[in-house]
Amino acid sequence: MRISGLYTIITLIIFLLAETASAQHGHKRAQHDHGKVDFETSCTTEAQNHFINGLGMLHHMMYDQAADIFNEAIDADAECAMAWWGVAMTQLNPLWAPPNEKTFKKGYDAIRKATGAGDPTEKEMDYIHALKAYYTTMEESGFREGLKAWERGLKKVHKKYPDDIDAGAFYGLSLLATASRDDDTFSQQAKAGALLEELYEKAPEHPGLFHYIIHAYDNPVLAEKGIEFAHGYDKLAPNVPHALHMPSHIFVRIGEWDETIDWNRRSADAALEQPVGNLTSMHHAHALDYMIYAYLQQGRDGKAQEVLDELNLTRNYQPGIAAYNITAAQARFPLERRQWEEAAELPLRVHSEFPWDNYPEFEAITKWARGIGAARSGNIKAARESMDGLKKLHERTVQKGEDYWALLVDAQRKTVQAWILQEEGKYEEALRVMREAADQEDSVDKHPVTPSAVLPARELLGDMLMLQGKPGEALAAYKKTLKISPNRFNSLFGAGMAAKIMGDTDQARDYFAVLHLIAVPEESGRDELEQVSTFLAGN
Template sequence: MKILLVLCRPVLSLLLLGLGWGCTEKKAVPSRKALNELSLKAGRRLSCGPAEPKLGSVQFPVSCGATTQADFNLGLKLLHSFEYDEAEKVFAAILYRQPDCRMAYWGVAMSNFHPLWTPPAEPELRKGAAALKLAQTLPASSPREADYVAALTAFYQDWATVAHPTRCLRFEQAMQKLAAKYPTDTEATVLYALALTAAASPTDTTYARQKKAGTILSALYAGNPAHPGVVHYLIHAYDTPTLASLAVPAARQYASLAPSSAHALHMPSHIFTRLGMWQECIASNLASVSSAQCYAEQAGIEGHWDEELHGLDYLTYAYLQIGDNARARQQWEYLKTIRTVSPVNFKVAYAFAAIPARYVLENKQWPDAARLQSHAADFPWPQYPWQAAMLHFTRLLGAARTADQPGAEAELRELTRLHDELVRQKDDYKARQVAVQLTTGQAWIKLMQGKNQEALTLMTQAAEQEDATEKHPVTPSELLPARELLGDMLLALRQPANALVAYEASLRKHPNRFNGVYGAGRAAEESGNQAKARRYYRHLLSFTQPTGSARPELQAARDFLTKQVALQAVGAPRLPWPEAEKNRPSYDRNTP
């Protein structure tokens, strides 16, 4: 054996130089059985929109051969628009033709990561980790491809024992090194920007990572205006109140850049919602919902695709902000017909809870809010405590506003239980969101009990809690902004000047919200600031476009403006607030 080894070394030194392998056996290409064990998505790739699929432009050279390059680029374009199922189909097809294509395994693992959505479920984590393990059994075709696989492995490694946020930070650090190592590699830089946004903490209101990602992507944009990842991730990076205006050009471009993606049609509405651009938001989600319905039909999905419900939530919210109760109610009535959705996930639970809750809360239909039930009674709500909490929060506010103390306290206990469950699950972000609802609920119960100062203290705390945490990107907004609710409470306690301060602070974060603008107008009117009241009421009338019966706030705004014109014409004095308030109608409505 020693002689053999001595002889082997010089011979193999030559072989190592000429053939690239040594005494160890060359690693085998994964078998068909190994591929089948990944349970890869397969079948005809589905696409709605233009006859010729349009998803933007990506060029990412891989070492899998010229015949594979176009397919790999297609998979990457789908990946950049979060069409994860279709992307996996493309990468799977490559692997079944060419099981030694290392980067296709990387593509499968990226398709199961979805950095800006909810954390991958266990089956997705298993699949992604297994795909990367197979990639690592292959000889490295290039150091660059090996580095890509290693960077993504930083996320999947020890997934069963290491928390998702920690692994996102590891992925960010790995992509930073990769982008620095290959400065001319556009994809490395784009994915580093994505990793930055994915690793951003929802409690960091300086938005340090998002700003860094936005700066990186903005620099790339000039040379890559048709790159779906550059445009898409710019929207995500700037999806915050203080940064949203920077993403308007990207938002206006993305849908036309990738109209074959339902998500690309929807995504601009994140920015439009942030800026109160309601007509643009409506148009975006009408297109997205239609595309999602088309996709479900093509895919043979039983029932509805989850992306459709996501669009419906944004659509309902936008209709409510323009005072269009008729069309907002249409979305709710349509939602009631939806029984089966695929896949069942975070977005579906959110839409089932938020759409009906938004309608009754925005319209201040407190008796209806107090008895609100989801039509999806058989939905697995215990798996989604945050979304279930929205229904209980709605009922709590309804009970408190209708002086039903036992009902309000029962809902408060249920909210407490759900909050504790999220704490037990170590889901800090959602636990904080429910904590805001808990504090808000306690505040309105105190107000119902006549404990006004305690109520204001609690409601102020709730507003501060909410201000310290960014909303989740899947949502168009909180059910009701806490600071806007603080304004409502201050108005109820006849402190209109303070209420105006609260409404204006809320509007800086939630521009063009119907109730925020109306509340500011009413608070200005009641505090004697006629010029500001005129400005807010005129602004409310400028962006609202109701169909059917109009919301009474709009008539109140028109009446005020008409009286102001009349008073100015005759030089008559304005009625003092208590006298004017006697004739003001109630806007707590009990019917749709």
């Protein structure tokens, strides 16, 4: 067995590679601090150094960059079992999406090599076997079952090595990955958060603990617990794109729009400096979408347009979660501004170079936005065409095995159907279908790649109830939307208007005052803010 002797806590620093090295490895890497990890391997000293750097990037979910570094470890020592484990880990994105066939094969091949490489320690083999269980189970039973097998394996590793911070961190991550999306108590997230906070007391500079704690508290029930960690993450990793973005997972949950904008501006700028080969990092699109969402909640439509233009002018995005952010951003801009005719005319595909055929669940966002826009501007024929398109995209999403997104695509189809019924004067049936869509959407929490539902179905239900002269029920719908997504512009305005119509001046003033506080009237041309200012001036 070859022990490197490197067993001290190592501050992770990746230096800017020369242009030739950048071309060779497919990434430009700026100089970064990543936090501190401590993991002794049975590899050569050179491979150990690379492994530590790769492990830090892995905890930050900078998977492509981490894969490159683990491959550098393999170049230094092909018998370094944990370097092969690292490559296999970078092909598992547990909180994002199932791997495609190519990604799965790459990871499975790497974990097989890990099992036969070198002379690993018992602990290393325990890590390897836990990850191998994911790959073998997924091959037989699918992604979800694979994640459960990984969780079971990591639970054993954590129990066997309770002082191993990485074992505990990865076990916490696996709990988040396997948590039910329809548990509105978020009990498993709370369990993971408690474990990770306990470990944080022992290792306050560990990158995985900061990161996974924020993910644990990225929900409406636990968000307040994540504020401290959201404010501290950048000190640990001041130039890592995903680390700079992660605090906004908490800030969108509490409706802190300035913070959301500032963090994601930093994240987008850092991501642009760290391409993935010749592709623009998906972290860039991810950050810009969050910025657009936040600007729109402040009524700063001009700023939102600038960021949307930046997104659309940037080319060659890395496939993956960027598919959601690209389509969602296009839809948000007209829908949040209530520009229904504009929404009805959204282009079906932007970024024509992007492999859209692989993402029916995200193409559905555009179809849905066009359908809502068409129905609410009176173009029933176009709305029906969108509804038919959504049905086909739903079928493809089901075939793809994306059950979570399939449920949401079906809710989108029902939303369009409801507004067609509303336009046709079938009011009771419209409300029935709209309530069904809202309940369906609310039955699952938002996905980690999203800042919020593009336009919450519950908010749309409130709009429909207002049109039907039912302000009391509308107010209840807006309140429920705000409980899930605090400080949303349209729900605050809708709640205030509903209360005003009901003659509840105090409650109307409360909602309008919050909207006036979070909005930036001098940067907004929305009529709603004029109405709010007039009301507050007289009440």
